[in-house]
Amino acid sequence: MVVLDGPVTDEDPAVELERLRASIDNLDAALVHLLAERFKCTQRVGRLKARSGMPAADPAREAYQIQRLRALAQDAALDPRFAEKVLNLIIDEVIRNHESIKRLGER
Amino acid sequence: MVVLDGPVTDEDPAVELERLRASIDNLDAALVHLLAERFKCTQRVGRLKARSGMPAADPAREAYQIQRLRALAQDAALDPRFAEKVLNLIIDEVIRNHESIKRLGER
Numbered sequence A, B: 001m002v003v004l005d006g007p008v009t010d011e012d013p014a015v016e017l018e019r020l021r022a023s024i025d026n027l028d029a030a031l032v033h034l035l036a037e038r039f040k041c042t043q044r045v046g047r048l049k050a051r052s053g054m055p056a057a058d059p060a061r062e063a064y065q066i067q068r069l070r071a072l073a074q075d076a077a078l079d080p081r082f083a084e085k086v087l088n089l090i091i092d093e094v095i096r097n098h099e100s101i102k103r104l105g106e107r
Helices: A013-052 A059-075 A080-106 B012-050 B059-075 B080-106
Strands: none
Touching: A013 A080, A013 B012, A013 B059, A013 B080, A059 A080, A059 B080, A080 B012, A080 B080, B012 B080, B059 B080
16 A cells, blocks of 8 residues: 555545545536626626726736736645636636627627 | 627716725635635645555546536626636645655655
8 A cells, every 4th residue: 555645544545536626616616706806896807807898808917916816826725827727718708898898899 | 889798887987896896806815715725735734645555646636637627607697718727726736736745755
């Protein structure tokens, strides 16, 4: 048996797996609700930008967000490259949303 | 001026944008910490799988997670396709981590 770092318990592996998966499912539900709240904010930003004639994308803001997220990830022992990938996926979706809000306004 | 749905405030658009961005930054910090906690759980799953000889990937579990996340997203008014994209990015990272834990164990 290979023992890596971290405690080895005498719990049945199948039971331990189920316990960990229940925590992962809880965290995922929280993640979905956080993302939903974040998109509520960015939808407001999208409407604000559309009615004020501001461009959908803002490279300076995105650069700031990526730098900040990488630093936060580092502090939280999360791979900064992974955090950046997630943020890029979110930003792409936000820009798509902003552009469709703008198109709706132009119809 | 194009007015879309949602309230129009008399606040300076630049001030309103800053206020919304501060909320987005708070939510992003929470997101990073949730993801860090989630990876702590999946690292434990990875070690458990490695020492019990379970395979890194589990298609049935992934199918369950995707279906559940899509339903949660729908309830939270989040685009289910977007939630699925985020989950796939996370799962890919988790599998990569599980495989490297397994390789570490085999050295």
